[in-house]
């Protein structure tokens with residue numbers, strides 16, 4: 001398993017997230033530690049438990065964004081859940097163990113995808129062979145078809161050739177195969193027998209209705225019980241190649257091998273991001289929703305601590321799963337979490353609130369910056385949008401100003417500012433196709449300063 005070094009991880013995160021170096025560093029170290037643990041001897045490996053992280057910071061400074069980017073970076077099973085989604089066992093809502101079930105599901109899909117890739121070439125060859133059979137002219141009744149070796153590594157055996165007819169057919173086959181591989185026959189129509197995967201409507205009724213706790217997928221179960229049906233469909237050779245390949249791939253995927261691999265992955269490299277953890281902290285008051293909040297914390301506790309969760313793929317141990325929690329902790333503090341849970345998150349990192357310079361960088365630097373997003377959107381209408389450097393600086397200043405004077409919502413304020421700034425252009429873009437529009441500092445001031453002078457209005461609009 002190849003993994004990024006801490007520095008590489010931070011570098012990758014830097015492409016999307018401005019500042020917050022401390023948090024990036026801690027997350028990167030935690031990731032690398034899992035890789036290091038994998039390299040230890042059996043005995044020591046069991047001893048090393050993950051150092052769970054809790055990220056604390058005001059709203060809109062990049063907590064969730066770090067998790068989102070991280071998930072795309074690692075090829076480890078990763079789930080992100082809002083802690084507020086969970087309820088104590090017995091209340092309406094999701095029970096905490098379901099997040100481990102989700103994680104296992106993610107791992108299964110991950111491993112499945114990887115195994116699929118390794119089977120791709122073989123499946124392609126098998127599909128081509130089936131296609132070839134369909135394309136060859138039918139032989140006289142009773143006669144056996146000659147198979148040419150397609151892929152000796154796949155266990156295809158070279159048949160002995162006998163009669164002249166068989167020799168002739170083998171030659172036709174070879175010729176057809178060449179054409180098929182070159183894609184010359186892609187437009188020809190063939191009659192293909194495909195598996196009918198459509199489920200009777202009645203069966204859908206049973207599923208997804210409170211069956212979650214059982215961890216059983218009824219639809220899958222029923223699907224296996226029903227006999228495999230097939231139906232004939234007319235399609236082009238090009239399409240048939242895809243359909244048959246898909247069928248072959250499905251056949252080659254051996255769940256008996258995939259599942260243990262996926263469970264192993266979940267247990268040793270799984271990462272759970274628990275967002276909005278502050279929402280389940282309570283200040284020790286009694287009654288009301290707080291009762292259930294504390295209950296949720298108690299339910300999460302064993303999972304973070306290490307327990308065995310029953311999933312439909314089998315039991316999964318959570319001892320070595322890495323937990324990263326995040327919360328704004330506006331109304332509550334980390335110390336409002338029950339002590340046992342606090343203790344399970346030994347690494348704390350505070351994300352700083354963002355300032356004018358950060359906003360300017362957030363607008364400029366990330367690959368997917370807001371500015372680039374709007375440029376691309378308007379480009380679809382044929383409008384070329386540009387921002388001068390001064391305009392961007394001005395937007396950052398106004399963003400900071402509004403955040404100070406009203407609520408501080410961090411970088412999210414940029415969204416409202418951009419939207420308001422470009423409202424008219426967005427409205428008329430279709431009529432301005434072919435134009436190049438340059439937004440300069442004056443434009444920004446004109447559009448936004450009028451608001452800045454009316455504090456009341458500003459509160460609602462930006």
Ligand SMILES: Nc1ncnc2c1ncn2[C@@H]1O[C@H](COP(=O)(O)OP(=O)(O)OP(=O)(O)O)[C@@H](O)[C@H]1O
Nearest residue numbers: 016017018059060061062063064065328362411412
């Ligand atoms: N440091 C940053 N660099 C780049 N973009 C950022 C940064 N911080 C926030 N953003 C942008 O702001 C938006 C909100 O950020 P994010 O979702 O990470 O907030 P959060 O810290 O999770 O806040 P909350 O506590 O409200 O959930 C995202 O769309 C992200 O693009």
Ligand SMILES: [Mg+2]
Nearest residue numbers: 063064065275
């Ligand atoms: Mg968030």
